[in-house]
Amino acid sequence: MTLRLKLRTEPPASILAAPLVPARLRGLSAHAVAKLQLRCGGEEVAVGELFEVSRSGADEEQLVLVGDLWRFDWIGARMASGEIVVHGNVGSWAGAEMAGGVLRIFGDAGPRLGAAYPGARAGMTGGEIIVAGDAGEETGAGMRRGLVAVGGSTGSGSGLRMLAGTVIALGGIGAEAGVGNKRGSLVSGRPLAPLPVYAFATRFHPPALTLQLRRVRELGLTVDDALLRGTWSRWSGDGTELGRGEILVFDEEEGR
Amino acid sequence: MSGYALGATQVADTFAEAFPMRFARLVITAATDAWALEAARSMTGFATSVIGCKCEASIERSVAPDQTPDGRPGIAVLLFAMDRESVGKRVLERVGQSVMTCPTTACFDGLDGEGKTVPLGASLRYFGDGFQASKVIAGERFWRIPVMEGEFLVCEAVRVGRGVGGGNLVIGAGDEDAALLAAQAGADAMRGEGIALPFPGGIVRSGSKVGALTSKSLPASTNHQMAPTLRAQVSDTLVPEGVAALFEIVIDGVSEEAVREAMRRGLHAAAAAGATHVTAANFGGKLGEFHFPLTELRDPP
Numbered sequence: 001m002t003l004r005l006k007l008r009t010e011p012p013a014s015i016l017a018a019p020l021v022p023a024r025l026r027g028l029s030a031h032a033v034a035k036l037q038l039r040c041g042g043e044e045v046a047v048g049e050l051f052e053v054s055r056s057g058a059d060e061e062q063l064v065l066v067g068d069l070w071r072f073d074w075i076g077a078r079m080a081s082g083e084i085v086v087h088g089n090v091g092s093w094a095g096a097e098m099a100g101g102v103l104r105i106f107g108d109a110g111p112r113l114g115a116a117y118p119g120a121r122a123g124m125t126g127g128e129i130i131v132a133g134d135a136g137e138e139t140g141a142g143m144r145r146g147l148v149a150v151g152g153s154t155g156s157g158s159g160l161r162m163l164a165g166t167v168i169a170l171g172g173i174g175a176e177a178g179v180g181n182k183r184g185s186l187v188s189g190r191p192l193a194p195l196p197v198y199a200f201a202t203r204f205h206p207p208a209l210t211l212q213l214r215r216v217r218e219l220g221l222t223v224d225d226a227l228l229r230g231t232w233s234r235w236s237g238d239g240t241e242l243g244r245g246e247i248l249v250f251d252e253e254e255g256r
Numbered sequence: 257m258s259g260y261a262l263g264a265t266q267v268a269d270t271f272a273e274a275f276p277m278r279f280a281r282l283v284i285t286a287a288t289d290a291w292a293l294e295a296a297r298s299m300t301g302f303a304t305s306v307i308g309c310k311c312e313a314s315i316e317r318s319v320a321p322d323q324t325p326d327g328r329p330g331i332a333v334l335l336f337a338m339d340r341e342s343v344g345k346r347v348l349e350r351v352g353q354s355v356m357t358c359p360t361t362a363c364f365d366g367l368d369g370e371g372k373t374v375p376l377g378a379s380l381r382y383f384g385d386g387f388q389a390s391k392v393i394a395g396e397r398f399w400r401i402p403v404m405e406g407e408f409l410v411c412e413a414v415r416v417g418r419g420v421g422g423g424n425l426v427i428g429a430g431d432e433d434a435a436l437l438a439a440q441a442g443a444d445a446m447r448g449e450g451i452a453l454p455f456p457g458g459i460v461r462s463g464s465k466v467g468a469l470t471s472k473s474l475p476a477s478t479n480h481q482m483a484p485t486l487r488a489q490v491s492d493t494l495v496p497e498g499v500a501a502l503f504e505i506v507i508d509g510v511s512e513e514a515v516r517e518a519m520r521r522g523l524h525a526a527a528a529a530g531a532t533h534v535t536a537a538n539f540g541g542k543l544g545e546f547h548f549p550l551t552e553l554r555d556p557p
Contacts, residue, residue: 126392145392166391183389207362207409208391208400210326215394228327244389 003033005051007067007088013041014091015050018074022061022082022101030055070110076103079127092136095129097122098146104220108133111155114167116142122163124148130219137174140167143184149216159186162245166212170223173247181238181245185209188249189227198237198247206232206248260554265527265534266496267550273538274515274546277312277336277421277508278343279452280374280414281366283319284355285330295361296331298354303335303346304454305506307464307476311337311346312421312454312508317447325364326409332366334452336508340416344374347414352380355410356401362409365396373413377401380410420546423507423515426463426482427526428499428533439503441529442522446507450514455506463504463537479537496533504537512546520553 003025016039025033034048047053051067061082069075073091076084080099089107095114113135116123123142130149137155140148143165152171159167159177162184167173172190178198187209210228217223227250235247259269284299286292296315303313312335319330335350337343355363363376377399381388384401390412391398397412427442429435436459443458453459468477480486481494482502495502505522509515523534536550 147393185391202406204406207326207407208393208398211393211398211409212391214325214327218394244387 001055002057002062002064003030004054004056004064004066005033005047006054007051007065007069009050010068011040011045011050011071013043013071015040015045015072016074017069017072017091018077020047020063020065020084021076021079022063022084023080025063026061026082068107070108073110076101076129079103089133095124095127095148098124098127098129100127102128102130102219104130106132106220108152109135109139109150111136111138112141113139113150113154114143114146114148115140116161124165128215128219130216130221132221134171135169139169139174140165140184140186143167147212147215149212149219149221151221153190159184159245162186168212168216170221170227178238178245178247180241182242183244185245186247187212187232188247189224190250191252192247192249194235194237194247194249197239198235199239201234201236201246203231203233203251205230206234209248260551262524262527262534262554265531267523267527267554268533268535269549269551270536271538271541271547271549272422272424272519272536273541273544274420274422274424274512274548275544276546277306277338277419278340278416279334279336279419279508279510280343280347280416281316281332281334281510282347282351282355282414283324283330283332283364283366285319285324285326285328285362285364286358287328287360289318289329291358291360292329292331295355295358296333298358299350300333300335300454301354303350304456304460306336306338306421310342311335312452312506313346313350314452314454314458314508316452317449326362328362334419334450334508334510336419336421336452336454340372340374343416347374347376348379351376351410352383356380356383356403356408359405363411365411365414367415367417369415371415371417373415375412376414377410377412417510419508419510420512420515421508422544423509423519423546423548424504424537425507425519425522425526426502426504426535426537427531428496428502428535429531430498430500432501434530434532435499435501435503438526438529438531439505442526442531443505445521445525446505446518448518448521450510451518452508453505454508455504458505460504460506463502466539466543482537494535496535499533502533515546516548516552517557519548519550520555521557523550523553524556
C-alpha cells in the first residue's frame, strides 16, 4: 500500500521526521496518519498540517514524500523494512542507522546521510539509500553494512569511521574521505586524491562494484556504461586502522 | 517388437525409468563467451554418471549478457546428485577447481525463489586466507576473493532444486554412422532450458545394467542385452533385427515435465534423422519412481 504525503507548506522549524517510516505507518488510515504529531523545533505539529495525506494501491509497503523537505531531518532513520521515496530534497540524518529497506531520494540530501548517531558504535546496518542529487558531509559515517549511492557528489568526511558497507558517489567523493575506515568501500566516479593513510594498490575491474552499480541503476540512478566497463584504481586504508577498507576511484581517462 | 511406427522408425512399447535427484544451476560469467565456455566445460567435465563421477552435470545453455547478473556473457550449467549434501560437495569442488581458476570468471546462483541452499562462497571464501571480503547486494551476499588477476566474485550459497535423473532414449540404426547421426540429432533437439545431457556430446555408447553377471562387487556393467556383437551369443538380447549400433541419450531435468518433453523432442528428431529403432532403458519399473512410456511421446513437440 502506498502512503503519499505531499508537502502543503514549509515548516517554521526543523522537523524530526523519524516516525515517518513504513513499518510504523502500516495499517493506519490517511486520517490517522494526518493526526500523528511530529516534533517541529520545540513544538509539535500534526502531519496533516504539513502534508496532504492519501493512500492508494495495496501491493507494497511504500511511503512517498513529495516536496522540498530540506527542513525535515531523520527521514528514514532506523528504518528496517519497506520503501520510502522522496521527490525533493531532504535534511540531515536521512537513513541514519537504517537497518533495512530502501530509501530513494530524488533530490539532495543533507549531512550525515546513513550515518551513526553521535556516540553510537555503528551507523547503518542494512538496506539501500539512493540519492539522485548531492549529499552532505560525513555521508555513511560509522556505517556497518548496506549501500549508500549518490548520483552527485558527497561532502567532506564521507565514510568517517566506517566499519563496512559501501558508499558510492558517482559525481565524486568529497575531501578527507574514509578517515578511520576499517573494511568499508568508498567509490568515487570522479578523480580523488585519497588521504595519505590510503595506499595505492592497483587498477582493475572490480566485479562486485559492477553488480552494485547495476543495482543502483535498477533503483533509479543514472549510471554511465563507462563506469560499468571501465577500470578503477584501488586504494587500501585507513592504514592507521585495520587497513582493509578501500577507496575505488574511476579511471576517467581509461574508461570514457 | 511391439510399439508404433514413426515413419520408418519403429518405437518400442517400453518406458524409461528415472529417479528423483537434487540439482543446482550455476551461471558462470566471464569477459568473453569463450572464457565462460572454458569454465563451464571444465566444471562439467568428468560428470557423466553419479556411479563413477559422484554427480552428473552439463552445460544447459548460453546466457546473453543482458540476462546475467553482471552484464557479461554467461553459461548456465546444471549439476545433479542424489541428495542436497552431495550437490553441495560437488558444486564446491568444481567451482573451486574449475571456475575460480579460470580467467575473468564470476559465479552466480541460477535458481530463483525460496528453497534450501548449500554453501558456496561461504566455504570457498577461506581460499582468500583472511583477505576475502563480502558485499550484500540486493539482499544477497557475495564474496570477493582476491586472486592473481584481481578478484573472483562468487555467490554465498546456491539453491538446490528437486529434479529428475535418468530419463533416456536408446536409438538404433542399421549401421554405426546412421545410428550416431540419428542420436546426434536427438541430442541436439533435447538440449534446452532445464535439461542436462551429461555424457560426451549428450550420447553414451556404453549403456550399463545394474550389477554384473560375473561379479557381486561391480555396481554396473555393460548392457549386454543391447550390445549388437553379443546378439547371437546371449539368449536375452534386446537388439532388434537389422540394428547394428545403438546409442543411449541420458537426460537429467529440472522436472518430470522437462524430461518428458526433452524425450519427445529427441524421439521425433532421431526418427526424422534416420533411426530405425527407438527404445528406452528401465529396471522393470521397480527402482525409479518416474516412468516415461514411449507411447506417450507419439505426438510431435
